[in-house]
Amino acid sequence: MSADEQKRAVGRAALDYVKPGMVVGVGTGSTVNHFIDALAERRDDIAGAVSSSEASSARLRQHGIEVLDLNSVSDLPIYVDGADEANRFLQLIKGGGGALTREKIVASASRTFVCIADESKLVPALGSFPLPVEVIPMARGLVARQITKRIGGRPVLRQSFTTDNGNIILDIHDLQIMEPIKLESTLNDIPGVVCNGLFAMRPADVLLLGGSEGVKTVT
Numbered sequence: 001m002s003a004d005e006q007k008r009a010v011g012r013a014a015l016d017y018v019k020p021g022m023v024v025g026v027g028t029g030s031t032v033n034h035f036i037d038a039l040a041e042r043r044d045d046i047a048g049a050v051s052s053s054e055a056s057s058a059r060l061r062q063h064g065i066e067v068l069d070l071n072s073v074s075d076l077p078i079y080v081d082g083a084d085e086a087n088r089f090l091q092l093i094k095g096g097g098g099a100l101t102r103e104k105i106v107a108s109a110s111r112t113f114v115c116i117a118d119e120s121k122l123v124p125a126l127g128s129f130p131l132p133v134e135v136i137p138m139a140r141g142l143v144a145r146q147i148t149k150r151i152g153g154r155p156v157l158r159q160s161f162t163t164d165n166g167n168i169i170l171d172i173h174d175l176q177i178m179e180p181i182k183l184e185s186t187l188n189d190i191p192g193v194v195c196n197g198l199f200a201m202r203p204a205d206v207l208l209l210g211g212s213e214g215v216k217t218v219t
């Protein structure tokens with residue numbers, strides 16, 4: 001199976017977690033696109049979706065799935081999203097697509113976070129994938145200097161990219177993440193940081209991994 005076929009398989013497998021009448025939280029990325037395409041078959045069964053990006057909202061609407069404002073939803077039983085890296089504790093690096101802030105908001109509003117990924121995303125330790133940090137544009141230089149001083153690594157401005165919230169992304173290269181929860185908190189404390197791509201304080205609850213032998217469930 002190619003990586004794309006593995007992503008399609010996990011996207012479809014996540015449908016097992018979608019029950020009639022649910023509002024479904026929907027992440028962003030190529031794996032989630034397969035989930036959205038599969039969810040279209042269930043569009044008349046569900047109460048609608050809360051989306052984590054303009055791109056996912058557009059795809060959901062193309063399939064005739066109603067996109068609901070998170071403010072109008074009091075209970076979000078499930079959130080389905082991809083990841084750039086996952087460790088065995090289901091802590092993640094996310095934000096390769098730049099949607100990390102809304103993804104973290106919707107994930108934190110959900111009762112069950114189902115992460116879907118191909119098997120290449122499971123790593124012994126997080127950090128090979130550059131860690132995305134969403135930053136208010138005027139604080140770009142300040143935040144980059146603070147990251148270098150407090151954390152280390154090499155923050156690099158993501159070129160020609162603006163988030164759905166009108167901000168920039170600094171990708172931190174060359175990090176060895178030994179304590180993901182501590183690092184997530186340290187980054188949150190830097191003025192000008194809107195959000196960072198570590199999902200460690202609120203990890204996934206279930207990881208569906210697509211591999212050459214099918215879909216494996218990690219909890």
Ligand code: 5RP
Binds near residue numbers: 027093100
């Ligand atoms: C977007 C994300 C994505 O979930 C992550 O980048 C994985 O994407 P893909 O499924 O395309 O590999 O965090 O901000």
